[in-house]
Amino acid sequence: MDATLVEVSTQTMPPLAARGATLTLRGVSKAFGTHHVLHDIDLDIPPREFVAVVGRSGCGKSTLLRLLAGLDEPTTGSIAIDERSRDHSRAVRLMFQEPRLLPWQRVAANVSVGVAHAETRRERGTRAEDALLQVGLAGRERHWPLVLSGGQKQRVALARALVSDPGLLLLDEPLGALDALTRIEMQDLIESVWLDKGFTAIMVTHDVSEAVALADRILLLEQGRIALDIEVDLPRPRHRGDAAAADIEGRVLDRLLRRQTG
Secondary structure (H helix, E strand, O other): OOOOOOOOOOOOOOOOOOOOOOEEEEEEEEEEOOEEEEEEEEEEEOOOOEEEEEOOOOOOHHHHHHHHHOOOOOOEEEEEEOOEEOOOOOOEEEEOOOOOOOOOOOHHHHHHOOOOOOOOHHHHHHHHHHHHHHOOOOOOOOOOHHHOOHHHHHHHHHHHHHOOOOOEEEEEOOOOOOOHHHHHHHHHHHHHHHHHHOOEEEEEOOOHHHHHHHOOEEEEEEOOEEEEEEEOOOOOOOOOOOHHHHHHHHHHHHHHHHHHHO
């Protein structure tokens, strides 16, 4: 892929995904040899829902995301996306904790990696430019990853995930390495693009307050099973420190701490 920014037209490319994907999991288990990570997961996620998955380290959060992304196969059970057996014809994208940018490629070329459907250099450039505009990095197309801050690198990673207009966006602790202020800014950005684009989002996080700030629904995993499924019925935009948000956060933390000390 050409490392330089290509000339693009001023026309905006049409959106590919008008609505979020629907997920259905039935009896999903995952074992690595004799070690069972997930046990009989049944789950229904409607389109456009934002789901946060929390739990202690090793409870199966990232394994669940890898199954949804198609990177691993379940040992038993079935996973359906839009009522088809893990149909990835609609874009499913996974954003990791590390940006995983290619240091020898400029920002635009890094974003263009996510445009699997594009046939021309011009189309890849246009979609990359639009995605960078969505994440607040317009004008950074020709920059090298080396000169970007940690938050800017994650914005590029988010643009790379968004560039194909995914029906399902999976986020595996993408904000865990950021400082507190940058993390809040990225939370607001993720919420903004989710509201604008209408994809289904599933985020793994260790931060319960982050889960409450972003999610419509919080799933707590314990030893590979869903131990808690809480609706976050709070208006947006949400205010940190709000009493109702604190109550939900407290319920989740109480369960986590009880499990840890019990």
